[in-house]
Amino acid sequence: MNRRIYTFFVFCALVNAAYAEEKLNTAEEDTIVVRSTPTSQSMGTQIITAAQIAKMPTRNGSVTELLKNNPNVQFSNQADNGNTPGELQPENVSFHGEKFYQNSYLIDGLSNNNTINPGANNGELTTTPDGYSPTDLPAGGTQSFWINSELIASAEVFDSNISAKYGGFTGGVVDAKLKDPDLNKPSGRISFRTTNDHLTEYHVDDRISEAFEQASNLYYQPKFNKKFYTATINQPLSDQAGLIFSYNRQESDIPFYHSGLGKWEDQNRSSETYLLKGSYLLTNGDTLRATAMYSPHESTYIKKDIQDGAFTNTGGGYRFNFEWEHLAHWGKVNSLIGYQFEENDIQHAADYYARWYSRYLNTASKAINWNSTEVSKVGTAFGEYGGYGHFATKKGSLTAKQDYQLNPMQWGQIQHQIDLGLDVNNYSARYQRFNDVVVSRGTPTWSTATVCQSGDVLCIDGEQYFKSRTLYPARVVKGNYTNYAGYLQDSMLWKNLEVTAGVRLSYDDYLSNLNISPRLSGSLDVFGDHTTRLFAGANRYHAQSLLAYKLRQGISEYYVQTRTSASSAWTTGSLTKASYDYDISNLKTPYSDELNLGIAQRIADTIWTLKYVNRQGRDQFGRGSTTASDGQKYYYLTNDGKTKGNTVSLTIEPISPYQFKYVDLTWNFAANYSNNKSSSQTYYDVSNTDENMVVFDNKLMQRGDMDALNYNTPWNAFFNIDMTVPRWNFNWTQRLGYTSGYKSYSTSTLSCDGTGGVCGSYVGNATLYTPVKYKNYVSYDWRFSYTKPMFKNQSLELTLDVMNVFNTAIESYKSTTLNSAITYKTGRQIWLGAAWNW
Numbered sequence: 136m137n138r139r140i141y142t143f144f145v146f147c148a149l150v151n152a153a154y155a156e157e158k159l160n161t162a163e164e165d166t167i168v169v170r171s172t173p174t175s176q177s178m179g180t181q182i183i184t185a186a187q188i189a190k191m192p193t194r195n196g197s198v199t200e201l202l203k204n205n206p207n208v209q210f211s212n213q214a215d216n217g218n219t220p221g222e223l224q225p226e227n228v229s230f231h232g233e234k235f236y237q238n239s240y241l242i243d244g245l246s247n248n249n250t251i252n253p254g255a256n257n258g259e260l261t262t263t264p265d266g267y268s269p270t271d272l273p274a275g276g277t278q279s280f281w282i283n284s285e286l287i288a289s290a291e292v293f294d295s296n297i298s299a300k301y302g303g304f305t306g307g308v309v310d311a312k313l314k315d316p317d318l319n320k321p322s323g324r325i326s327f328r329t330t331n332d333h334l335t336e337y338h339v340d341d342r343i344s345e346a347f348e349q350a351s352n353l354y355y356q357p358k359f360n361k362k363f364y365t366a367t368i369n370q371p372l373s374d375q376a377g378l379i380f381s382y383n384r385q386e387s388d389i390p391f392y393h394s395g396l397g398k399w400e401d402q403n404r405s406s407e408t409y410l411l412k413g414s415y416l417l418t419n420g421d422t423l424r425a426t427a428m429y430s431p432h433e434s435t436y437i438k439k440d441i442q443d444g445a446f447t448n449t450g451g452g453y454r455f456n457f458e459w460e461h462l463a464h465w466g467k468v469n470s471l472i473g474y475q476f477e478e479n480d481i482q483h484a485a486d487y488y489a490r491w492y493s494r495y496l497n498t499a500s501k502a503i504n505w506n507s508t509e510v511s512k513v514g515t516a517f518g519e520y521g522g523y524g525h526f527a528t529k530k531g532s533l534t535a536k537q538d539y540q541l542n543p544m545q546w547g548q549i550q551h552q553i554d555l556g557l558d559v560n561n562y563s564a565r566y567q568r569f570n571d572v573v574v575s576r577g578t579p580t581w582s583t584a585t586v587c588q589s590g591d592v593l594c595i596d597g598e599q600y601f602k603s604r605t606l607y608p609a610r611v612v613k614g615n616y617t618n619y620a621g622y623l624q625d626s627m628l629w630k631n632l633e634v635t636a637g638v639r640l641s642y643d644d645y646l647s648n649l650n651i652s653p654r655l656s657g658s659l660d661v662f663g664d665h666t667t668r669l670f671a672g673a674n675r676y677h678a679q680s681l682l683a684y685k686l687r688q689g690i691s692e693y694y695v696q697t698r699t700s701a702s703s704a705w706t707t708g709s710l711t712k713a714s715y716d717y718d719i720s721n722l723k724t725p726y727s728d729e730l731n732l733g734i735a736q737r738i739a740d741t742i743w744t745l746k747y748v749n750r751q752g753r754d755q756f757g758r759g760s761t762t763a764s765d766g767q768k769y770y771y772l773t774n775d776g777k778t779k780g781n782t783v784s785l786t787i788e789p790i791s792p793y794q795f796k797y798v799d800l801t802w803n804f805a806a807n808y809s810n811n812k813s814s815s816q817t818y819y820d821v822s823n824t825d826e827n828m829v830v831f832d833n834k835l836m837q838r839g840d841m842d843a844l845n846y847n848t849p850w851n852a853f854f855n856i857d858m859t860v861p862r863w864n865f866n867w868t869q870r871l872g873y874t875s876g877y878k879s880y881s882t883s884t885l886s887c888d889g890t891g892g893v894c895g896s897y898v899g900n901a902t903l904y905t906p907v908k909y910k911n912y913v914s915y916d917w918r919f920s921y922t923k924p925m926f927k928n929q930s931l932e933l934t935l936d937v938m939n940v941f942n943t944a945i946e947s948y949k950s951t952t953l954n955s956a957i958t959y960k961t962g963r964q965i966w967l968g969a970a971w972n973w
């Protein structure tokens with residue numbers, strides 16, 4: 136174990152032991168001291184409870200799906216893709232225009248961020264998944280564990296004026312708390328939810344309808360079947376101790392058709408979570424919690440018309456953590472120690488890839504009896520086979536942290552509420568290609584005189600063999616670093632004015648930067664009765680480090696091997712070096728500066744909150760390139776990237792639910808306007824082209840000044856109504872959403888000669904962006920739940936989710952080609968659910 140981490144663990148244990156002894160020996164009576172979240176920070180916080188989660192209309196029930204009722208969150212244009220309703224991976228989100236892979240996801244205080252390669256494939260499910268290339272760096276999305284929201288007791292979502300307690304992000308924070316054991320009585324729950332293509336309506340562009348129905352594309356899913364299972368058992372052990380065990384499984388079967396091979400083959404997706412959590416209440420008021428969780432997910436993908444070309448991506452892992460919540464007469468301290476292991480493993484059905492002749496000049500191969508391509512005019516066709524073996528990334532994380540909350544103190548006329556803490560995170564990661572991978576080059580040589588050597592996979596006796604191949608050697612790349620952080624925050628109250636000043640310091644020995652993140656926010660209760668409150672803030676947030684740059688070193692290196700005949704030995708050429716050996720020296724840590732202001736006004740029995748947030752992302756990672764003297768091209772990282780986000784949001788909600796004779800009613804409304812700009816690299820591995828000239832919205836500008844092309848819907852609004860009839864044990868939740876029509880763009884090259892027009896005096900080429908305008912749309916979702924009391928304390932619960940109730944055809948996005956087909960969001964989809972509670 137890292138000596139510095141071990142020392143920190145010992146320090147934490149000694150400090151807490153001293154506090155516990157002080158608590159037990161004191162003769163003072165316990166005093167309940169009420170601490171409150173500073174008003175300015177609460178205006179940037181959304182709290183979602185388990186009761187609210189249970190009533191939300193949902194599809195997969197991922198953590199990010201809970202954010203659809205947050206006006207400060209933007210989903211991708213490709214979210215809820217109607218062509219891929221069988222997928223399980225959580226959708227990605229952006230806070231205030233920041234990168235989708237720079238949010239902080241926490242589960243019980245431990246990071247759930249995948250820091251290996253979270254921006255892979257630009258976060259979209261409609262690109263080829265990791266594993267299509269032997270040089271891919273395996274990735275599992277932005278979240279390591281794909282937990283289902285049924286396991287969550289509460290989630291706090293922070294988008295602005297975020298406490299100095301949180302770091303390692305430039306976007307937002309989602310802090311989920313898993314359910315604790317209930318010490319009052321034994322209880323449990325078994326549930327099942329399902330949907331499939333028969334319960335789903337599709338909207339498909341006529342230009343791809345035939346191909347879609349044939350499921351001949353990896354991401355055309357006209358057939359699928361989803362089944363979700365959950366089992367929870369809660370068992371008190373005494374008045375002070377208890378255990379809760381939960382198991383959740385999500386699975387999806389997605390048939391795929393090989394038009395060339397003429398056969399169907401199933402793709403599979405699955406995600407599981409095993410959770411065991413225990414709590415113990417000490418007689419002195421302290422609480423101990425221990426959690427063990429195993430949460431793998433697996434996706435099997437098919438390569439079109441390639442025999443034995445399937446491969447499986449496995450992700451997730453396990454974690455253990457121990458928490459001590461200690462109460463003292465001066466305040467409270469939370470200590471957390473945890474270990475997490477995660478992997479993203481890609482296993483192909485074969486260790487080599489070859490593109491054989493299945494027919495050569497009208498002579499059919501006896502060994503390759505399938506076609507991967509159309510037969511040419513001269514009677515030549517090819518049959519592809521195989522894959523790229525086994526490669527994986529693995530990461531172990533060791534965390535120790537303490538958070539102190541001091542009781543409010545009165546110093547003169549100012550009341551102070553101080554929070555401070557420190558944490559250490561040690562990361563150890565590795566990439567491994569477990570075996571040599573062979574890939575054929577060019578076309579094979581056809582000869583009936585072919586005699587193969589023993590064990591030669593690129594040779595078929597009496598038919599054909601390859602004279603050239605690429606060899607990717609087995610290799611291991613390791614990377615590790617330690618991140619240290621500490622924070623101090625003081626919330627000061629003087630009369631009706633509240634000011635919260637804080638700072639977070641962080642240092643990691645990967646980039647070797649000391650990052651100072653000041654946080655300042657304040658609020659004014661104008662009349663001292665909470666009817667009118669003004670708030671504002673200025674904050675800086677520093678990003679997390681990504682290990683992709685370290686682990687990619689050398690994984691693209693290969694040898695070209697040649698031979699003159701099937702019987703001759705392979706001759707190995709010189710090593711072709713990797714083009715992704717990034718140089719990270721002298722890099723700054725990306726950060727985001729935030730300014731915000733707003734007002735919360737009580738009107739009758741409702742609260743109206745109007746807020747403006749401006750984000751300026753700076754020193755974002757981008758990519759540059761250089762060519763060495765030997766002609767080899769290399770890449771290096773830069774800090775040239777930038778983002779800019781502007782969000783205006785309005786929320787309206789009642790102070791308390793309305794209670795009528797037979798119905799309890801609550802509701803909330805929110806709307807937002809966003810205007811985000813992003814530099815050219817949506818993903819950190821795209822070369823920087825911010826200074827290239829473009830014509831955008833009929834104006835000549837640098838590409839870095841363009842509006843963001845994703846996560847940038849201008850107007851959004853939603854209205855939620857939750858209606859409960861207690862005497863019938865019936866609940867009906869409705870979500871009405873409005874989204875303004877956004878734009879996508881097709882591109883072409885425009886030659887400017889400096890003679891005026893849109894180019895003015897500029898001479899040179901510019902990229903012309905031609906807008907494709909989508910229509911405004913209204914979405915409407917329902918969730919019904921009915922609980923039937925059975926014998927004793929048992930009950931049967933039935934649920935029905937209807938998404939897109941009116942089956943509206945909603946245009947989602949269009950690729951950059953002018954004549955490409957439009958993709959629509961999922962039509963009406965019905966989810967059926969049942970649960971047995973006791």
